[in-house]
Structure formats: C-alpha cells, structure tokens
Amino acid sequence: MQALELLQRIVAAPVQAVARETPLEQATLLSRDSGRTIWLKREDLQPVFSFKLRGAYARMARMSRRERQRGVVAASAGNHAQGVAVAAARLGMRARVVMPKTTPAIKVDAVRRLGAEVILHGDGYDAAQARAHALCSELGAVFVHPFDDLDVIAGQGTVATELLRQMSNQMSNSPDAVFVPVGGGGLLAGVAAATKTLSPETRVIGVEPRGAASFKAALKAGEPVDIGPVNLFADGVAVRKVGRYCFDVAADLVDEMIEVSVDEICAAVHDIFLDTRSVIEPAGALAVAGIRRYLAAGGDGQHLVAINSGANIGLERMAHVIERAQVGLGREVLFAASIPEQPGSFLRFCRALGQPELTEFNYRFSSLSEAHVFVGLRMGGDPEQRNRLFQRLQAAGFEILDLTDNALARDHLRHMVGGHRPDSGREVLYRFRFPERPGALEEFLTHLKGRWSISLFHYRNHGAAYGRVLAGFLVPESEQGAFDSFLQLTNYPYQVVNDPACELFVGERRSDSAVAIAGRCEG
Ligand SMILES: Cc1ncc(COP(=O)(O)O)c(C=O)c1O
Numbered sequence: 001m002q003a004l005e006l007l008q009r010i011v012a013a014p015v016q017a018v019a020r021e022t023p024l025e026q027a028t029l030l031s032r033d034s035g036r037t038i039w040l041k042r043e044d045l046q047p048v049f050s051f052k053l054r055g056a057y058a059r060m061a062r063m064s065r066r067e068r069q070r071g072v073v074a075a076s077a078g079n080h081a082q083g084v085a086v087a088a089a090r091l092g093m094r095a096r097v098v099m100p101k102t103t104p105a106i107k108v109d110a111v112r113r114l115g116a117e118v119i120l121h122g123d124g125y126d127a128a129q130a131r132a133h134a135l136c137s138e139l140g141a142v143f144v145h146p147f148d149d150l151d152v153i154a155g156q157g158t159v160a161t162e163l164l165r166q167m168s169n170q171m172s173n174s175p176d177a178v179f180v181p182v183g184g185g186g187l188l189a190g191v192a193a194a195t196k197t198l199s200p201e202t203r204v205i206g207v208e209p210r211g212a213a214s215f216k217a218a219l220k221a222g223e224p225v226d227i228g229p230v231n232l233f234a235d236g237v238a239v240r241k242v243g244r245y246c247f248d249v250a251a252d253l254v255d256e257m258i259e260v261s262v263d264e265i266c267a268a269v270h271d272i273f274l275d276t277r278s279v280i281e282p283a284g285a286l287a288v289a290g291i292r293r294y295l296a297a298g299g300d301g302q303h304l305v306a307i308n309s310g311a312n313i314g315l316e317r318m319a320h321v322i323e324r325a326q327v328g329l330g331r332e333v334l335f336a337a338s339i340p341e342q343p344g345s346f347l348r349f350c351r352a353l354g355q356p357e358l359t360e361f362n363y364r365f366s367s368l369s370e371a372h373v374f375v376g377l378r379m380g381g382d383p384e385q386r387n388r389l390f391q392r393l394q395a396a397g398f399e400i401l402d403l404t405d406n407a408l409a410r411d412h413l414r415h416m417v418g419g420h421r422p423d424s425g426r427e428v429l430y431r432f433r434f435p436e437r438p439g440a441l442e443e444f445l446t447h448l449k450g451r452w453s454i455s456l457f458h459y460r461n462h463g464a465a466y467g468r469v470l471a472g473f474l475v476p477e478s479e480q481g482a483f484d485s486f487l488q489l490t491n492y493p494y495q496v497v498n499d500p501a502c503e504l505f506v507g508e509r510r511s512d513s514a515v516a517i518a519g520r521c522e523g
Helices: 003-012 028-034 052-061 065-070 079-093 107-114 125-139 150-171 186-198 214-221 242-251 262-276 283-296 313-326 345-353 383-395 408-413 440-448 477-490 500-505
Strands: 023-027 037-042 070-076 095-099 117-120 176-181 203-209 256-260 302-308 332-340 357-365 370-378 399-402 427-435 453-460 465-474 494-496
Touching: 003 186, 003 313, 023 150, 028 037, 028 214, 028 262, 028 283, 037 070, 037 150, 037 262, 037 283, 052 079, 052 186, 070 079, 070 125, 079 107, 079 357, 095 107, 095 125, 107 117, 107 465, 117 125, 150 186, 150 242, 150 440, 176 186, 176 283, 176 357, 186 242, 186 408, 203 214, 203 283, 214 242, 214 256, 214 332, 256 283, 262 313, 283 408, 283 465, 313 332, 313 408, 332 345, 332 408, 332 500, 345 370, 345 383, 383 399, 399 500, 408 465, 427 453, 427 477, 440 477
Parallel strands: 037 302, 070 095, 095 117, 176 203, 176 302, 203 256
Antiparallel strands: 023 037, 332 370, 332 399, 357 370, 427 465, 427 494, 453 465
C-alpha cells in the first residue's frame, strides 16, 4: 500500500474514542545537556500506559457486526493485550487474550481488570500465538495481530499525525527527526507513512535493542527474517521477525536504524525520569536511547522527537533497571583487586582508593598469600576518572581487573557470598535463563536426575520473563558428552562460563591467573 493511501486510513482511524491526545513536551535536562531541543511524545500517559490501544481500536472498530459478535482473540505478553481489552470493552465485544505463563502478574491483572478473559499458555510469545490461532479456529473468533495488519499500522500512525500537528502549533515548524521504538514494526510503519507524506524532510529513525534488531536484519535481507531467540530485556519489542506489511510500508521510508545496548536503555529510563519524574518501561525508553547514540555519532538536526511508547513496568523490575542505569551512564565502576595478605595491606588499599562513594565492597580471604576484593564505586560519568583510579591502584602495587562491563560480575558475583569450592573434582560453570514461572527449577533438576552434583547455584529475580542463574556442576571429563546432552534436554538457553571474575571469587582456583574478560552477555 502506498504511503498516501495509508495516510488516508491513519486520518480516518477513530482512535480518539479510546486514546487521549498525549502531550508533546520539551525535555529540559536532555535538551540542556545535548544543546538540541529534545521533545518527548508522552504515549506512556495513555490510559493503558502505551500507544498500543490506538492500533487495536483502529482494527476492531472496522470489524463487521458479525465479526464483532464472534469476538476477538489476541496473543500478547503485555501492551497489546491491554489495548485489545480496552477496545473490546469500548466496542462491547468479548475478548480472549492468550498470555505466556511467564507474563508478570501486573500485566495479567491489568488485562483481567479491563474485562478480557486471560488464558495463560506456554513459556513465550510463539506458544501463546499458536494457542491463540487454535482458539480462533475453534471459536470462529477474529485474531487481532499486534502489528502486522494495515488497520493496526494506521492506528499507530496517529501518533505521528498528532505530534506533527502539535509541533507545528508550538513551533510553526516540523521536527528534524522522529525516533521510533521498533518491535514488529507497526509503530514504525505508521509513523513513517504519516511523517514522510506530511513532512518529507523529517528524518524517521527506528531504534532497536542490540540482540533484538529484527528490522535491521530485514532491511539487510530485503525481507522479514526470523533472527532466532532475541534479547528479552525490552520485552515490549522482543520480536524475532518483523511484520510483512510493516516491512513493505516502512522499508523505503525509514532513514536510519539505530541499535542500543541494555545499559543505554537503562540510562535512558533514568534520563526520562529526571526530566519527567515518570518511570518508563525499557521498550518505551528506546527512542531516547537512540537520540543519545545518534548525537554521540554526530547526528544533526535541532528539533528531535522521541516517542516514549510505554510505561508498563512492575516495581520489582525497577531496582534492576536503576542498577544498570548507573553502569549505562558510566556512574558506577566495578572492579576486582588482588591484595597481598600482609599486615597493613588492606589499609594501604583503602588509602589508595581515596574516599570514593562505595556501592559494593566484598572482601574474601582467598589464600595465604592473597585476598580478592570486589569493589563498586559511584563515579561522575567521566571515563578518565576510572582510568586515573586504576592507574593509582596499580602504581600502589595492586592488581586490578575492571568488571564494569562484565555481565556475570554485575548480575551474580556482586550479590553472592564468594568462596572457592573445596577441591573435589572437575567443576564446570554455566549461566542459564530460566523461564520465570513456578516449576522451572524443578523441571531442570528432574532432567539432571541427581547424576551430577551441583557445586554452586545463584538465582536472582529481575522481575523479567526469565531469571538468570549461575550454576556449577561437578562433571568428570569423561562425562562431559552426557552432560552436554542433559543441557540440550533442559531447553533453557545457556552459556559456558569461562570468566576471570569467577576465578577470583567463586570458581575453580587455577594457578595461572593471566586472564581476559569474557564477552558481555546482554540482558
Ligand atoms: C512500549 C512499546 N514500545 C514499542 C513497541 C513496538 O511496537 P511495534 O511492535 O509496532 O514495532 C511496543 C510493542 O508492543 C511496545 O509495547
């Protein structure tokens, strides 16, 4: 469909029946820091805390009387579910929403409160979607796609017609660029179609999390492609394959795609909080993270708009996001230091540290000759400050291992009581992602069948759809093949841990301590 034709559908989409015209606000602090004028389109202020009700309502309002009588079915782990529930209530339709069993209670409860029937099924979106399609066949109900539908795209496009009008009222001007969070691509397609027909000189820039950049992959391949398991951190946009319609509309209209890291997303949540005193969900903060990266790379334009697309985040998740934001903004440094076990050396270490603001300090006796200290410090965000500190400590004779960007250290070691295992055989360490639902651990142990001893286990709930686990097992060399088969059987994503940080604090003690920091594990 041509952008102009789609614009007609966007203009005709009756979203004002459920969606409010959200403010387009200047972000004072972000603007001051960047020297540009940064605008936030506050879709987080919609009645269901995201823009998704626009698309759902635009689709459902166009259904025939017979279709409406049959009711709708949707599959969603979050915002689309709430959009469908609101639209159904407004149109007097019955809505059934299939949600993965891992969906946080806050989202399940919200959908139920809005009057939809919730069916919990499977561990992820794919399983929920398959169940939803089966339900549609059984009941003759209509499936409402979260993004790959021209009416849904048209509904999402109303965000752009609105913001262009607001901008021209406030500034008699068009934005130089609009930054759009991208999951399946519905919002991007709608915004691109509206923007490029009404204000062709405005750049449309899509933003995706690293590890879930399915639109970028589609552009490269020339068609939507399944990129496999994606980074789930920004759960609202964790989509393996973008929509066919979304791609066909947006591929030629979008000017640029930007990828941002989890730390950058968390830093953007923090930035938005400082400017608005509102907490945004990770997917909702993608656009601001994209603006930061765009400007760091020398991007031009004075008036830059970020679509703050949603704010459905549970309290339990916020602590983790804030913790990561400190790292994302370069405000927390984590490192390990080796200190000789001699009288007075601990004091010497503390003096060399200066008097910083400590966020973490774990000391564990290690051997007769050496101790390892795990240190977290609050910093001003200047990378030079970190370098100067490390130089000072090294000059004082302490060996330093920078762990600031080390996911294992950040997610596990800093929260664990350290210690090396007793010398009782070959130990292997793995990180896993467990689905966050009752029975996940039991399932894992059932597969293990008590065949190998667990020498270490650390799990931490981040309020996400999955929990991170660090586990050690005693596995003789000759049984590694059988152990690998067990790992396959669990079906939980995993990676082998071969990390210097582990060696210092929990893993097997080895004689050679010359090590390199392992690659980061995003999310
Ligand atoms: C908060 C939020 N932002 C962005 C998106 C991405 O939208 P789309 O799937 O249309 O690309 C979603 C999708 O659900 C979302 O919930």
